[in-house]
Amino acid sequence: MNPGPNETEAAAGQLREMIAAQFGRSLHIRTLDTGSCAVCEQEIRLLSAPHYDLHRLGFFFTPAPRHADLLLVTGPMVRAFGVAARKTYEAMPGPKVVVATGACALGGVYPQDPFVHGNVGEVLPVDVWIPGCPPSPLALLHGLGVAVGRLAERTPGLTFIAGEGGAA
Amino acid sequence: MNPLDILYGAGGAWLAAAVTGLLAGSWRPGVRACCGLSALAGGAAVAGGGWSLVYGNTRVAAPGPATIVGGPLELQMTSLAGVFVAVLGIVAVAIALYVPRYHQPSRGTGVYLAACNLAVLACLAVLTAGGMVTFLVAWETMSLACYLVILRHPRSDQTARGAFWFLALSEIGFLLVVAAFVILAAKTGATELSVMAARGHLVPGGWRAAAFLLALTGFGFKAGLVPLHVWLPEAHPVAPADGSAFLSGVVVKLGVYGIALFAFRLVPVDGSWPGLVTMFAGAVTAAIGILYALAERDIKRFLAFSTIENTGIIVTAFGAAMVFRSYHQLALSAFLLIAGLYHVANHGCYKSLLFLEAGVVEHATGTRDMDRLGGLVHRLPRSTVITFIGTLGIAALPPLNGFVSEWLIFQGLFQGFRTGSHLTAILIVLAAATLGLTGGLAIYAFVRGFGIPYLGMPRTRQAAAARETSQPVAGPALLAVACAALAVGAPVMLGALSRTARTVTGTSLGPLLLPGKLTVIPAHTDFSAFSPTYLAVFLAAACAVPFLIYVAGRPRAASVSVPVWDGGIVSFRPRMQYSAMTFSAPTRVTFDALYRPSVSVRRASDDDPAGRSGPVHYEAQVTPVFERYLYRPVIRAVEWLADAVRPLQSGDVNLYLLYLFGVILLAYLLGAV
Amino acid sequence: MPFWFARGLRRGIVTTRYPARPDQSAAWLPTPPAFRPGQLTRQDADRMVAVCPGPALRRRGDTLVFDAGACTACGKCIEAAPHAASSSGEFELATTVRSALIKEIPIRGGLR
Numbered sequence: 022m023n024p025g026p027n028e029t030e031a032a033a034g035q036l037r038e039m040i041a042a043q044f045g046r047s048l049h050i051r052t053l054d055t056g057s058c059a060v061c062e063q064e065i066r067l068l069s070a071p072h073y074d075l076h077r078l079g080f081f082f083t084p085a086p087r088h089a090d091l092l093l094v095t096g097p098m099v100r101a102f103g104v105a106a107r108k109t110y111e112a113m114p115g116p117k118v119v120v121a122t123g124a125c126a127l128g129g130v131y132p133q134d135p136f137v138h139g140n141v142g143e144v145l146p147v148d149v150w151i152p153g154c155p156p157s158p159l160a161l162l163h164g165l166g167v168a169v170g171r172l173a174e175r176t177p178g179l180t181f182i183a184g185e186g187g188a189a
Numbered sequence: 190m191n192p193l194d195i196l197y198g199a200g201g202a203w204l205a206a207a208v209t210g211l212l213a214g215s216w217r218p219g220v221r222a223c224c225g226l227s228a229l230a231g232g233a234a235v236a237g238g239g240w241s242l243v244y245g246n247t248r249v250a251a252p253g254p255a256t257i258v259g260g261p262l263e264l265q266m267t268s269l270a271g272v273f274v275a276v277l278g279i280v281a282v283a284i285a286l287y288v289p290r291y292h293q294p295s296r297g298t299g300v301y302l303a304a305c306n307l308a309v310l311a312c313l314a315v316l317t318a319g320g321m322v323t324f325l326v327a328w329e330t331m332s333l334a335c336y337l338v339i340l341r342h343p344r345s346d347q348t349a350r351g352a353f354w355f356l357a358l359s360e361i362g363f364l365l366v367v368a369a370f371v372i373l374a375a376k377t378g379a380t381e382l383s384v385m386a387a388r389g390h391l392v393p394g395g396w397r398a399a400a401f402l403l404a405l406t407g408f409g410f411k412a413g414l415v416p417l418h419v420w421l422p423e424a425h426p427v428a429p430a431d432g433s434a435f436l437s438g439v440v441v442k443l444g445v446y447g448i449a450l451f452a453f454r455l456v457p458v459d460g461s462w463p464g465l466v467t468m469f470a471g472a473v474t475a476a477i478g479i480l481y482a483l484a485e486r487d488i489k490r491f492l493a494f495s496t497i498e499n500t501g502i503i504v505t506a507f508g509a510a511m512v513f514r515s516y517h518q519l520a521l522s523a524f525l526l527i528a529g530l531y532h533v534a535n536h537g538c539y540k541s542l543l544f545l546e547a548g549v550v551e552h553a554t555g556t557r558d559m560d561r562l563g564g565l566v567h568r569l570p571r572s573t574v575i576t577f578i579g580t581l582g583i584a585a586l587p588p589l590n591g592f593v594s595e596w597l598i599f600q601g602l603f604q605g606f607r608t609g610s611h612l613t614a615i616l617i618v619l620a621a622a623t624l625g626l627t628g629g630l631a632i633y634a635f636v637r638g639f640g641i642p643y644l645g646m647p648r649t650r651q652a653a654a655a656r657e658t659s660q661p662v663a664g665p666a667l668l669a670v671a672c673a674a675l676a677v678g679a680p681v682m683l684g685a686l687s688r689t690a691r692t693v694t695g696t697s698l699g700p701l702l703l704p705g706k707l708t709v710i711p712a713h714t715d716f717s718a719f720s721p722t723y724l725a726v727f728l729a730a731a732c733a734v735p736f737l738i739y740v741a742g743r744p745r746a747a748s749v750s751v752p753v754w755d756g757g758i759v760s761f762r763p764r765m766q767y768s769a770m771t772f773s774a775p776t777r778v779t780f781d782a783l784y785r786p787s788v789s790v791r792r793a794s795d796d797d798p799a800g801r802s803g804p805v806h807y808e809a810q811v812t813p814v815f816e817r818y819l820y821r822p823v824i825r826a827v828e829w830l831a832d833a834v835r836p837l838q839s840g841d842v843n844l845y846l847l848y849l850f851g852v853i854l855l856a857y858l859l860g861a862v
Numbered sequence: 863m864p865f866w867f868a869r870g871l872r873r874g875i876v877t878t879r880y881p882a883r884p885d886q887s888a889a890w891l892p893t894p895p896a897f898r899p900g901q902l903t904r905q906d907a908d909r910m911v912a913v914c915p916g917p918a919l920r921r922r923g924d925t926l927v928f929d930a931g932a933c934t935a936c937g938k939c940i941e942a943a944p945h946a947a948s949s950s951g952e953f954e955l956a957t958t959v960r961s962a963l964i965k966e967i968p969i970r971g972g973l974r
Contacts, residue, residue, distance in 0.1 A: 074877045087754055105757030112754040127960070129916050129932020142960065151956045152963060154934030157891050159880055164956030166881055176957040181928055181950055181965045183896040 210302025430548020
C-alpha cells in the first residue's frame, strides 16, 4: 500500500515516450524472484508457451541483466535478497523499466518484518505494478504493454463498483 | 676468420667470468663485472652460432692446451651446432642480465657464479667438440657444474634430492653415451667426429643399431625422454630460477643435440626402424609430459614437465626426418630437420623466459604454488606482459614463434603418405595425432599456468603483497623480444636453417621451402603454404580494426562505471575462483588410467557426514608412475645386489690376500691364453 | 511425421490474438470483486473485512477501502456477501501509480 516513487507525471511522461520509442517492439525482460512461491514464475513461464507466445510481440527473456531492458520482479523482497536485487538493477544499462508483479510484490501479502520488506518498492524504483495472485499471462501481457507504452492503463478509470463504466 | 674464432673469444670470456665470479664472491661490483663478461660472451656466442648457420662446417682446429686426458682439445664448429650455440648465447645473455637483480649475495655466490659460467663454457665445448674425448670430457664437466648450480640453496632435503637425481641420471646417461662413442670409435678406427662420420659405412649393421640405441637412451636421459625424464621435475624446482632457465633452455637441448649428432652425422641410414623408434619415443614423451604438467601446482615443476613435452616434439620431428630419409624423401627429411631445429631455438627462448619469470614471481611473493597466487597482473604488470608473450609462444598460438615451428612440424608429419609404405604412413599419422593431442593439452595447460597465478584475485596475502620494483626485467624482456623476432623473422631464420640442412643432409631445399620472400612451404609445392610475417601483420591489423571502430563510433553520452556483474552475490571472495587443481580436474578424470589418482578424506569425527563437526582434510595424489614402477624396483635391485656382495668386504686381511692371489692368477692365465 | 504436426494441422492456430483482439479464455479468469454500494451495509463490510485473508479490504468509517493490488481473487468476500459483491471480470489492472489501485467504496448506512 505504499505509493511507488515514480509519481511525478512530467518525468514519467518523458520516460514513457523514450521507452515507447525504444522498446515498443523489441524488449528484453529479466525476471527476478525475490522470494515468491514461484506461481508467478509459472505464469511468466507460460508467456513463452505457444498459446500466449511472447515472441510475436517482440519481447524476449534474457538471463543477463546487462542485456535486459525491463526487470520483472516477483516476490515480497526478502531482506536477504536486497543486495542482489539492487546489484541486478544497477547492472542493467539505462534506459530501464522495473515492473513489480504479483500481490506479494505489491505489498498485499506480507507485512514488513525483520525478514521481509513486504513490497518491492522499498528497494527498487518500480515503474509499473501488475496485481494478481498470480497475475494471469493475459494480465502480464497487458502490464508489459503498459510498461512499454503500447497499451493504455485502465486502472485509474476503474471504480470496482458494479454497473458503472469500467467494471463488470 | 671463421665462426670458431669468435667462439674462442666467447669461451675465453666465460672462463674469465668464472674466475671473476669466484673471486668476487658476494661483492656487488664484482658480481656485475662477472655478469657483464658473461653477457659479452653470450653475445659473441650468438654471433658465432648465427654465422655458422650459413658458413658450413669449419675444419677441425688443432688448438691450444692439451688436456690431461687423451691429448689436445679438438674443436669444430658445425652448422648443426650453430642453432644450439646461438640459443646458448642468448640464454646466457638473458641470465647474465637477470642475475645481479635476482640473487641476494650470500656465502655461496662466488662458487655459484663460477659454476654457472663453467657450465656454460662446458656446454659450448660440447657443442664445438670435434673429437670424442673432448666431447665426453666437456659433457662430464657440464654435468658436474650443473650439479653445483642446482645446489645453490642447500636449504632442505629437497634440494639434495633434486640435485642427486640430476647427477645420478646424468651419470647413467653418460655411461651409455661413452659406450656408444666407443663402439663407433672402435669400428671406424678414429676419434675425430668428422672422420667418424666419413667412415660411418665401415660400421656393421648390428653395431650401428646398438650405437644408435645407446646414444638415444644416453642422450635421452639428458634430454628428458620418458621414462628417463625423472630428474627434470625434481631438479628444476630446487634450482635457482636462472639455473632452471639454463637447465631447460640449454642443457636439455644438449641431449637433443646429441641425438641429432648420432642420427644425422655419425650413424648412417639403416632402414626405417631407428627413425620410427625415435619418433615413437618423442610422441609418447610429448603426450606424457604435458599430461603430468597438468597435475602440477608448483610453477617450476609444471614448466619442467612442459620442457619434457617440447623435447618430445623436437625428437618426434627428428625421428620423422630419419624415417623420411630412409624412404629417400630427402626434401621432407631436410624440412623436418629444419623444423626441429627451429623449435629448439624457439623453446630455448620462451622456456628460459618462463623460468626467469617464475623466479621473479617467487622473489616477489615468496611462493611457487599456483594456488597461493593470483592477481599478479595488477601488481607485476611488466612481468605479466613478458610472461604473456612467453605463454603465447609456448602454447603455440599465432602469431608467435611456437606456432610457426609446430605448424611446420605438423605439415611435415602430415606428408607421411609420401613414404609409400602404408604401415609407416599410419605410424607417422599416429605420431601427428599424438602431437595434436599434446598441442591442445598445452594450450589448456598454459591457460592454467598463466591464468591462475596472474589473473583474478590474489588468493593469499603474500600474493597481494607482490611489488614490481627491483624485479629483474631486462633479461626476460630480451627473450621476449627474441621470441617476437623469431616469429616475424621466421622466413629469415628458415632460410639460414635451410643452409644448415644442406650442410648436414646434403639436400638443398631453396625454393621448396621459401618460394617467395615471405612464404613457407613444406618441401613440396602441392601441399600447403603459410607466411608467418603476413600472419603477424594481419593479426595486428585485425586487432586494430575493432579498436578503430570503437574510437570512431564511441557513444558521446556520459558513461557510468558500475561493478562487474557477478550474479548478485554479496561479496566476491578469492576462494570462489578456480584453483589450479580444479581447473585441470577434467584431465585428471579423463586420463585417470595414467594418473591413478588416490583421494583420502579425513573428518574430525563421523558424527555429521556433512563435515560440520570439524575440519575436513582432503588430499588428492597423483601416482608417480615412473618412480614407483620403474625406478624404485631398479633401485631396490641395486641395493639388494650391493647387500649380497657385502660379505666380500669382510675386513679380513687374509681374505683380501686371497682375492689378490686369485686375480693375479686369472690375469696370468688370460694373458697366457 | 511427428504427431504434433498432424495435430497442429487439425486444430489450427491456437495462439491468442491478445492484445490486438480480446481473448475468450479471459472469461474464466478469477478476478477481483466489484461491489454494489446500494446493497453494501456496514455489517456486510465488516464481514467481508474479517473474511478477507489479506489486507485488501479495510473499513474506514463509512468507506470500504479496497486495495486491488493486494487482492488475490480468492472470492471469500463474494461468498460472505453475495448481494453486495460479485466478480468484476477485470484483469487488465496494470498501473504506473500504486495508489491508483486503492479504491474507495461508499457503504450504505443501515444495520441489516
